[in-house]
Amino acid sequence: MQSSYNILLALSELFQGKNLPVDYVDGAPKGLQSEFIDTNTINNPNGYLQNGFGNVNIHLPKLTGDLHNGNRFKELTxxxxxxLDDVTQVTDNGTFHFQIxxxxxxxxxxxxxxMSYYNIRFEFQTL
Known part of the structure; x- marks a missing residue:
């Protein structure tokens, strides 16, 4: 059995070294007003997760005029x-498959x- 935390850590490993903003696993500090990524899993009523869904949320400050920063969202997405597109990640805590x-x-x-954010929902499976 894998915990949701192990799943998010595997996802975070995929992001390392890719010139992305800081990734907060399962929650960012309240009031943070800079670029960051927040990842989380969606609760499973079975109490454990072998497959399921999660979110990658990219948070950015808005531009002048209250506009979303579309160019930066595009760069990051x-x-x-x-x-996340049909990728298997092997970690010390297990093997996980991710897809959009x-x-x-x-x-x-x-x-x-x-601030505004861009949401990408992913599906995962523990292997």
């Missing part, structure tokens, strides 16, 4: 999406003034 489930797009960040 161009890096992240191939990392849905590209949700850009949203207002309700917890951070002047």
């Amino acid at each position: 161009d890096i992240i999406i191939p990392l 489930y849905d590209d949700k797009g850009t949203f207002e960040d309700p917890d951070r003034d002047g």
